[in-house]
Amino acid sequence: MSAPSKTSTSRQRAATAGTDEKRERILKVAERLFAAQGYANTTLEQIVLELGVSKPFVYYYFKNKQEIFETLSWRPTVDCFTSMDFAPDDVRAAHVKVTEGLERLIRSTINHYPAAFFPYREPQVYRPEYLVAQKKLANHFYENLCRLLEQGRSDGNFDFSETRITAQAACSLPGFLYNWYRPDGRLSAEAMVHELSKLAWRVIGLRQTFPNPSKQ
Numbered sequence: 001m002s003a004p005s006k007t008s009t010s011r012q013r014a015a016t017a018g019t020d021e022k023r024e025r026i027l028k029v030a031e032r033l034f035a036a037q038g039y040a041n042t043t044l045e046q047i048v049l050e051l052g053v054s055k056p057f058v059y060y061y062f063k064n065k066q067e068i069f070e071t072l073s074w075r076p077t078v079d080c081f082t083s084m085d086f087a088p089d090d091v092r093a094a095h096v097k098v099t100e101g102l103e104r105l106i107r108s109t110i111n112h113y114p115a116a117f118f119p120y121r122e123p124q125v126y127r128p129e130y131l132v133a134q135k136k137l138a139n140h141f142y143e144n145l146c147r148l149l150e151q152g153r154s155d156g157n158f159d160f161s162e163t164r165i166t167a168q169a170a171c172s173l174p175g176f177l178y179n180w181y182r183p184d185g186r187l188s189a190e191a192m193v194h195e196l197s198k199l200a201w202r203v204i205g206l207r208q209t210f211p212n213p214s215k216q
Helices: 017-038 045-049 055-057 064-081 094-111 115-121 128-154 165-175 187-204
Strands: none
Touching: 017 045, 017 064, 017 115, 045 055, 045 064, 064 094, 064 115, 064 128, 094 115, 094 128, 094 165, 094 187, 128 165, 165 187
């Protein structure tokens, strides 16, 4: 699943180890500058200067600054909003899938720091077509989550009343990480995933004992 792009197919470059490495170098430098300065205060000239290259080098891979920003944002968007996807032949119980999916969501958010936080910090930057694609993925995620929540509640493994509110409340935990999370904080990234996952499971009313052990 690729980012919605303004780049025409005629400008797409054949993927090679060399082109991928150079493209990733641009993205890494741009991500650091966007995180430190914000989108508006980061210029293409600054990105070029940090890279130590010429503008044509960057234009070979990206049409403009916005395309770089949207590419950085799209990766965590896909990872986060497909975290509740499971194989058709996965017959595990709903509560197992939900708890695993929420943990995936939190881990993806943290692993994609700081780009995962760009949509929360600067939602005004994105093009309408990008936001449409983003919303489509978000709807896909919440449809899966709500369906699994209701199944888990029916099985007796969750305790909540309003499905959509519960889903949104649980997902607000990683959503608000951008306000305070720092990778050099007291807890390691994995420890943070563990702590936030436990909190998310409490929000959905995960029971400690399950009445349907055969479905686990």
